Amino acid sequence: MKDGFYDVLQKVSGDLYYQALTALPVDVLEALDRAAASETSPTGKRILEIITQNIRLAGEKNTLVCQDTGFPVYYVEAGDVDLNINRAFASIRAGTAEATLRHHLRPNMVDPISRKNTGDNTGKSAPMVYFEPNPKLGRVVHVMAMPKGSGSENMSALTMLSPAEGLLGVKRFVLKTVAEAGGKGCPPYIVGVGVGGTFETVGHLSKKALFRSLRVRGEDAAQSELEEDLLRKINELGLGPMGLGGSVTAIAVNAEIGETHISSLPVAVNIQCWRGERAEATIDEELAVTWDEGRRTP
Amino acid sequence: MRTLTPPLTDDVTTSLRVGDEVTLDGTIFILRDATHQRIFEEQIPPPPSLVGAVVIHGAPSFEKHGDRYTILSMGPTTSMRVEKYTPSLIEKYGVRAVVGKGGMGPGTTAAMKQFHAVYLALVGGSSALVTSQIEEVEELWWPDLYGEALWKIRVKGLGPALVAIDCQGNNLFQSVQGTALGRIDAILSGRT
Numbered sequence: 001m002k003d004g005f006y007d008v009l010q011k012v013s014g015d016l017y018y019q020a021l022t023a024l025p026v027d028v029l030e031a032l033d034r035a036a037a038s039e040t041s042p043t044g045k046r047i048l049e050i051i052t053q054n055i056r057l058a059g060e061k062n063t064l065v066c067q068d069t070g071f072p073v074y075y076v077e078a079g080d081v082d083l084n085i086n087r088a089f090a091s092i093r094a095g096t097a098e099a100t101l102r103h104h105l106r107p108n109m110v111d112p113i114s115r116k117n118t119g120d121n122t123g124k125s126a127p128m129v130y131f132e133p134n135p136k137l138g139r140v141v142h143v144m145a146m147p148k149g150s151g152s153e154n155m156s157a158l159t160m161l162s163p164a165e166g167l168l169g170v171k172r173f174v175l176k177t178v179a180e181a182g183g184k185g186c187p188p189y190i191v192g193v194g195v196g197g198t199f200e201t202v203g204h205l206s207k208k209a210l211f212r213s214l215r216v217r218g219e220d221a222a223q224s225e226l227e228e229d230l231l232r233k234i235n236e237l238g239l240g241p242m243g244l245g246g247s248v249t250a251i252a253v254n255a256e257i258g259e260t261h262i263s264s265l266p267v268a269v270n271i272q273c274w275r276g277e278r279a280e281a282t283i284d285e286e287l288a289v290t291w292d293e294g295r296r297t298p
Numbered sequence: 299m300r301t302l303t304p305p306l307t308d309d310v311t312t313s314l315r316v317g318d319e320v321t322l323d324g325t326i327f328i329l330r331d332a333t334h335q336r337i338f339e340e341q342i343p344p345p346p347s348l349v350g351a352v353v354i355h356g357a358p359s360f361e362k363h364g365d366r367y368t369i370l371s372m373g374p375t376t377s378m379r380v381e382k383y384t385p386s387l388i389e390k391y392g393v394r395a396v397v398g399k400g401g402m403g404p405g406t407t408a409a410m411k412q413f414h415a416v417y418l419a420l421v422g423g424s425s426a427l428v429t430s431q432i433e434e435v436e437e438l439w440w441p442d443l444y445g446e447a448l449w450k451i452r453v454k455g456l457g458p459a460l461v462a463i464d465c466q467g468n469n470l471f472q473s474v475q476g477t478a479l480g481r482i483d484a485i486l487s488g489r490t
Contacts, residue, residue, distance in 0.1 A: 046319075046458075047421050050421045050424055050458065051421060051423070051424065053427060054423070054424040054426050054427040057426040057427055058425075058426035061426065063371065063429065064371045064425055065423065065425065066373055066423035066424070066425045067357070067359065067371045067373040067375075067429075068375075068423075069359070104360075104361060104370055105359065106357070106359040106371070106445060115332075149423075151375065151376045151400070151422060168486060171486060172482065172486055175482045175485060176479075179478040179479045180475075180479070182401065182474070183399070183400045183401055183419075183422075183471050183475075184376050184400035184401070185400070186399065186400075186423050233485050236481065236485045237478040237481060237482075238478055238481070239474060239475065240474070242419065242422060243400065243401065243474055244419065244460060244471065244474060245470070274423060275423050
């Protein structure tokens with residue numbers, strides 16, 4: 001990429017971080033509207049009304065939707081371009097720190113043992129930046145930010161099933177994970193499911209699933225059938241908004257499936273709260289930035 | 299919808315039932331993980347009296363100008379993380395309402411029944427709304443804990459919150475979750 005790209009990337013990363021915390025993706029808003037229309041419990045309906053009121057208020061005041069400023073996770077897809085990932089990582093890290101300080105975002109990153117806070121949401125493993133090749137993308141770089149909230153992240157789970165447990169075992173694990181999350185992770189949930197791969201790959205697949213728009217179903221039939229079946233089954237649990245009972249426990253299930261070993265069947269469930277924090281932008285070779293649909297341009 | 303004004307007395311708390319919608323006016327205290335650890339692990343009693351008090355689980359982001367604190371964003375956090383400390387907070391220090399999200403466990407439910415306290419569930423993630431209902435920071439102790447300090451704030455119309463654990467031993471979160479867990483086999487076999 002030409003001179004100046006890494007400065008643009010820094011600014012875009014910081015802006016995406018703040019944008020994801022102050023405005024919801026259009027596809028999540030649509031899904032919450034559908035939830036409000038279909039929810040059968042009066043308590044559930046009331047909670048969805050308060051959620052909508054809160055989202056509107058955050059928009060009017062340009063303030064945070066939720067106080068949890070998250071764990072900064074970025075997904076960078078590179079099309080047919082030369083990208084220096086050392087410089088790209090440094091830019092995203094600087095953008096994260098700059099946005100944290102400029103907007104007085106709560107710093108969340110602590111050493112797990114001493115609990116000492118790094119102060120600017122960066123550190124040895126933060127932000128978490130995933131680089132992925134995407135030959136279909138053209139001559140651009142696509143950046144997605146997800147400041148992942150901990151309430152829902154803490155409700156996530158991973159298991160290594162035996163192949164004998166099969167698809168039924170996969171579904172049982174997903175339902176059990178959601179039921180055990182109850183109201184603690186702020187339902188209605190977006191459920192990211194990973195199936196296959198290795199121990200760390202399956203966790204990554206479940207996170208990658210959460211980066212996908214709720215408008216888009218899985219590409220293969222097996223993937224989209226699993227998503228639709230799990231969504232129907234999760235909503236039969238009756239947890240409802242905030243876990244206080246109702247017909248809408250999840251607004252979407254996104255699943256990613258990868259090959260695994262002949263003797264393995266890994267499953268991961270990454271729980272996401274109703275906020276579905278996510279923001280994305282595309283930077284082209286001329287350094288023009290395109291922000292995703294329906295968002296205020298920072 | 300009822301408005302509760304702390305400090306709360308027994309006649310108020312015992313008259314509430316799961317499912318009631320309430321709002322709060324007046325002075326409440328903010329506590330989170332590190333605040334509870336200071337009280338119960340380091341065994342340092344909270345400086346203010348918490349008799350009849352309402353506590354909310356959260357940690358604000360804030361600005362400080364001179365001695366004045368302004369809360370920029372604050373909303374409820376997951377209450378279960380402080381389940382092990384909450385029965386003592388009720389029994390030893392006299393807290394009579396806990397505000398948070400996601401519900402609490404059997405220990406807190408039993409203490410609430412015995413000592414006439416309630417759990418009020420806010421809508422998780424509703425910080426823009428909650429922040430707009432905070433009027434002022436009245437006092438702060440333990441600033442070394444940053445957002446997790448012990449905050450005394452004044453609120454107006456905080457809520458709406460739903461009574462989710464009452465003094466009769468009813469726990470709405472646990473009953474909903476118990477039903478969900480019990481349904482899994484039937485859902486998987488298509489018997490629903």
